[in-house]
Amino acid sequence: MLPTPRTDLEPNTLEYEIIPKVKPTGFREYDARWLFEKEINLLGIQALGAGLGTLIHELGKEPRIVVGHDFRSYSVSIKQALTVGLMSAGIEVNDIGLALSPVAYFAQFDLDIPCVAMVTASHNDNGWTGVKMGVEAPLTFGPEEMGRLKEIVLNGAYKSRAGGAYKYVEGMRERYIADLVKDVTFTRKMKVIAACGNGTAGAFAPEALARMGVEVIPMDAELDHSFPKYNPNPEDMKMLHAMVDAVKEHGADIALGFDGDGDRCGVVDNEGNEIFADVIGVMLARDLSALHKNAVFVADVKSTGLYMTDPVLQANGATTKYWKTGHSYIKRYSNEIGALAGFEKSGHFFFREPYGRGYDDGLVAAIALLKMLDRNPDKTMAQLRADLPKTWQSPTMSPHCDDEKKYEVLDRIVAQVQKHSDGGGTFIGQKLRDLNTVNGVRFTVEDGTWGLIRASSNKPELVVVVESPTSEENRNEMFREIEAILAGYPEVGEFNQKL
Structure with missing residues (x-):
């Protein structure tokens, strides 16, 4: 050997x-x-x-x-x-x-x-x-x-x-494409942007979607491993902005963006609005919980608080469990508790029977989204999004932190936030309502505004997400609070993107 x-x-x-x-x-x-x-x-x-x-x-x-x-x-x-x-x-x-x-x-x-x-x-x-x-x-x-x-x-x-x-x-x-399309039919005519970022999905997504009967506009579907425009990543703002432009140019009903290995799906609606994947998850949970009463879902800790507060999900008896970020974590936990589906803010969606086999697949997610549109023929994707309660979200933002240091740094950050909370400290001038440390630290204040700091599982980075159900100002203020915390740690470097 x-x-x-x-x-x-x-x-x-x-x-x-x-x-x-x-x-x-x-x-x-x-x-x-x-x-x-x-x-x-x-x-x-x-x-x-x-x-x-x-x-x-x-x-x-x-x-x-x-x-x-x-x-x-x-x-x-x-x-x-x-x-x-x-x-x-x-x-x-x-x-x-x-x-x-x-x-x-x-x-x-x-x-x-x-x-x-x-x-x-x-x-x-x-x-x-x-x-x-x-x-x-x-x-x-x-x-x-x-x-x-x-x-x-x-x-x-x-x-x-x-x-x-x-x-x-x-x-x-x-065999894979045939399995995807075998039982899929739509009554609604739909024009779909299939954004592939010149990655592997270009060899699969446009053909699969076309064989489902929708009109497909391929976008950067030519395979090119130099990735000449941007990495195939539906969380990357460059890719999302390109999807926005394509929707507006072609008058599409929806743009679906696939990452480099096709297990994630990002969405831009018919008006050119970028919809973060956790919000897409809420929309899918609404749709599926109307068909399956008392359905159970799983969402990762980076995801919107709407899973807990949305009135439609509450009326349908749906329950959502927040769990550790990561495709293996959400996949395993969804199967363990018998969830109908699991959703991750990064765009991993996990559908179990009768919709999928339990693993993350961007094209299975795309089918679920198109079926949701098909079941709502009088509404556009933008209108379905507008039906949700308003929140102000951030994209996933990642400051550099070496792999050898990030977990130890995170432990100190969690301890700092915990000590601040135990001492009656406030964030954005409000007391803490909830502190979740299942995966990093997610802290929520009285009006529902929350911030998350965790370590990336696959890159030398920390991960920061913030959201407010009350105002853009409170969202931005929460981000500034987190920036101030991270400024106290010299091991933490520059963000890849900010608000």
Whole structure:
């Protein structure tokens, strides 16, 4: 087997070519991400595959795995190195080729294969790579599995086994699209912008939507791994603004934006308003709770307070549980409590039967949105949004904080806010009504205005979100309060975007 990985290797050296390089911080809470060549080399990816294969055997799972890759210039080589490592650990690799993450999850069901390893950097900038993994569909790894995988890989504790094999699976793209569209019909004519950011979704979303019978206007659907305009990320304001322009130019009913691996969906309405995904979740919860009385939903801690206060959800008997941010967390918790659907502010939507298989899929979310429009033929997307109580939200804002420091810094921030609360302190001149520390710290004052500070699970950043149900001024004031808190921590750097 391979030597034990190291972190101090430099490219263009002998050691870099014969020893795995693996930076420990690449093992995140629920997936793995590194800057390729700077933080991990191909031998490091091979070691990751050997470690994952070893863990599959350790967990007593059938040694068969689905492997796919996203559209990056280096993703095929990453996948091949991962495959070599998996095979060396005695795993049968079923390669589905270029894929969205939800295509890989679908393949677990379609091929009756328990394990998955999807090579993707999702919405991260070029240069990043990563792997989303799981051994029990529809779930993906959480901290326990990632911690054990990290231990195996960094200690070189992977084990060589016989039985490794490779199979190339043809036609998974068509099988996935056919499964999506098989029962979908609409009575309403709809014009839809399919925004793909030149990422992998360009090879899937426009065709899938067209086969559902809607008029599709593809936007940046040509595959181009240089991402010439912006990263395919439906939370990125550049992508959202481009979607706004496209809606206005074409008179579309809705714009749907997909991220780099197609497991998220962003929305712009017919009037060119960007609707944050947590608000979209409230709209979908309204729609579904009218069909399923006393429905249970899950939302992440970054999400709007409307899930708790919306009068329509209350009238329908709907219940929403706030949980940890992260696709693996929301996916697992939704399945554990039998939720009808889970919603994450980043645009991950998790639909369980009868609408989905429990994993996050941007196109399944798109279908749910179009069905909602179809069930409301006399209303536009903007009118459905206007039916909700008014709140003033922020986008997700992320100040830099090194991976090696962010959790320790966050612990100090949480302790500071807790101490301030315990001492009767105020925010924006109001006493605290609620303090939630399930994932970072979310503090809500008397009028319902709230702010959140947490650590990003997949990038060297903190995450800040604020919202007010009373005024834009209170929202902005809450953000200034958070800025003042973070200014006291020299480890925290510049924001990627601000209000």
